Amino acid sequence: MERYRVEPGGRFSLATVDPRDRSAFPDLKKSTSITELRSMRRHLAELQRLLWADAHHAVLVVLQAMDTGGKDGTIRKVFSGVNPQGIDVRGFGVPSDLERDHDYLWRVHLQAPRRGRIGIFNRSHYEDVLVVRVNDLVPRERWQKRYRHIRDFEQMLTDEGTTIVKIMLHISLDEQKERLQARLDDPSKNYKFNPSDLDSRAKWDDYMAAYEDAINETSTDQAPWYVVPADRKWHRNLVVSQILIDTLESLDLSYPEPEHDLSSIEIV
Ligand code: AMP
Ligand code: MG
Secondary structure: OHHHEEOOOOOOOHHHOOOOOOOOOOOOOHHHHHHHHHHHHHHHHHHHHHHHHHOOOEEEEEEEEOOOOOHHHHHHHHHOOOOHHHEEEEEOOOOOHHHHOOOOOHHHHHOOOOOOOEEEEEOOHHHHHOHHHHOOOOOHHHHHHHHHHHHHHHHHHHHOOEEEEEEEEEOOHHHHHHHHHHHHHOHHHHHHOOOHHHHHHHOHHHHHHHHHHHHHHHOOOOOOEEEEEOOOHHHHHHHHHHHHHHHHHOOOOOOOOOOOOHHHOOOO
């Protein structure tokens, strides 16, 4: 999945990732991808069991995307085979009064996953350099310092045992139009339509610039960004699954040695 990883150094351009790309699985298509997804789910479930049993590492998956980008669908499809007891999904919306009375990382740190668990952030501290920047919710002097805070914060989490992987689901403006339209047309999707999504759609270019800067400023070897093409949901699901499998496999996980001498135990 290296093709989607953003190397540190700050020279990444979003324009180099085609949202319709399906080159990681060129032999598959929507109808044939499900078998592959199923086998990845099994693999992920095994790895999660091992992560839990090993109990030394936490894994944090940061998911970011424009509205309709597929964050919820990705979580549903990728993690549906994994034991729910080992997963913590956390969404970050508009900060509450209490949250706003603290620094912007306070609420985020509180939700960081425990050892043995996979934490999934559906939106994250990156909103504080995305929506906040695009809408001038705090002055530039403040949000500009946040890239450094975020690098240091993520470095601290990494040093203390959390493996971080950050994923931007990259959809096209056209695809967003279709997905928003579907939310208007399909009664079962009406509830998902939020008129404020149109405001962010109107600021698409500003958002893309903010994403590009955030990714360039904070993609590190320890906490890399992956920009995943996301117009094709089946391909997106496979890519995200594979990234997570690779990440978990890179950890040195093992089942713990039994604490007792089991050979002498007889169950009567
Ligand atoms: P949703 O993910 O559809 O539930 O929407 C959550 C909303 O909260 C999005 O419009 C985000 O941009 C917004 N949001 C998340 N974090 C922040 C933040 N730190 N400041 C302002 N808005 C935020
Ligand atoms: Mg929304």
